[in-house]
Amino acid sequence: MKFLVTGAAGFIGFHTAMRLCQAGHQVLGIDNLNDYYSVELKQARLSQLTGMPNFSFIQQDIADRDGMQVLFQKHQFERVIHLAAQAGVRYSLENPHVYADANLSGFVNILEGCRHNAVSHLVYASSSSVYGMNSKVPFAIDDAVDCPISLYAATKRANELMAHTYAHLYRIPTTGLRFFTVYGPWGRPDMAPFKFTKAILDSQPIDIYNNGDMSRDFTYIDDVVEGIVRIQGCPPPYADESEQARQGAPARLFNIGLGSPVRLLDFVGCIEAATGVQAIKHMQPMQPGDVPQTWADTSALAQRTGFRPETPLQEGVTRFVDWYCDFYGV
Template sequence: MKILVTGVAGFIGFHLAQRLLAEGMQIYGIDNLNDYYDVNLKKARLAQLEPLAGFTFQFLDLSDRLGITQLFQNQTFDCVVHLAAQAGVRYSLQNPFAYADSNLSGFLNILEGCRHHQVNHLVFASSSSVYGANTKVPFATSDNVDHPISLYAATKKANELMAHAYSHLYNLPTTGLRFFTVYGPWGRPDMAYFKFVQAVANNKPIDVYNYGNMQRDFTYIDDVIEGVVRVMHKPPLADHQDTLISKAPYKLYNIGNNSPVELMAFIEVIEKALGKQAKKNLLPMQPGDVYSTYADVDDLMQDVGFKPGTPLEEGIERFVQWYRDYYGY
């Protein structure tokens, strides 16, 4: 199989490409290497991929309509895994247009490419942030998600709606994956766990929002990749019966650990892995943040026979080991 992976220099894209290349697939990866976080880390991930047989990389921005059009004209893909996006909840308050360019216009370019070139399955990244102000837990894909509390979340919900429209209109099989706080080696420096480890390792205080009264469904990267790979091989059918209204070949899944952890308990796991105490700077809730995330993964288990399950202690230990190796700590 030949797979297009967008955002291949990103955290999830990098790990997915490694996994699929190891399984003998051809990977065509694109990325614009934007500077939202350390570009050198993205380049280091690419440096791991580029020597591998079957890997091709192209520097390309999602919002480059002509470039994306030419990509689909010049290459043939069995499946597209769309992971590229302008990430980050808080950053969307400072730079909203980046989210429109990448997450809306860019996603439309991908949809058009898939539509016109008979791609068998489009798998795309959504986010647990779409649940917004929801208070019912665990979060299920059947829940109403009409109340996003950040522009980032709104763009991810828009992606789900856009994908459904294309599935309905053009019979394009699409699957959206709502990721829940993904962590692990080669992770994103803008994420809390990375910032916490970095700060504690360097004897600096950590910012703890909502005075630590938060919960997150932390999901280890290998579990996320296993979920993505299984879903890739199961395109939704036009006659599936999971809703009363839509008969489009379209499906949504949560990819989460199904086990939320209190933020203070999470910090304790990091302290134990590093063998150091954190200095905590307790702060109020930030705009766009949610109190809790908690994934219902019954559909994932039912359809592809998998649910994430890596214990937090094990996952953080692996991340800390990578951090020590990469940064020489």
């Protein structure tokens, strides 16, 4: 099949594009290569992809309405996996307009491209952040998500509502995936696993927020990609099935997480074990926009695809640390 993968130079986008290419699909990747974090790392990811004969790349900003219209018209994609976004909770507190441009305007451009060019399935990235301060655990896809506590979370929830609207109005099958703290080789430098590993190996202190009383449902990248690939092959049904008849649109949402939250201090312990270095810990208060815990209920994903993420934390952390040391020559 012919795929568009947005954010192909990003962490999840790179791994997803690679997996699709290895399966024999034609993949066009786009990315604006912004400097939110190291452009050199993004270029290094792309260098891995450009060796694939069925991969091509165009530097393109999804917020560019005219450019996206031309892209869709020219290439006539069968399926779209939309992973480009302005990420980061804390960054959204200081730079709100870039979130409006990428995550709102950019997403409208994706939806319009799918609408006018007969895309058979749009799979897009949402986030566990939409659950906000939800106290019910584990987080289930039918939980209320009406109170986001960061602009980033609000834009991701807006994406879900926008996708549902387009699915209802134009019968575009859409699937949103709420990712839970993805980590692994080629990971993002702005995320805790990368920042902690770098600081520990450099004998620098790490900040532990909420005095360590936080937990996250850390999910290994290979499990996330497996979920994406399986879901893209399962477009939501139309209103001939009872669930969709009630919902009124070929739109669905799924959590992708390990389903096993880990205390932040225990996660640091895994990095210490993998590096053989003791962390210097600075306890800090809770930061604005943060939540005390995340925990994915993945039963809907398992029911639909027969798959549950399963990579053990220590195994995943060791793979990440090995990649980090190799890539940076530590």
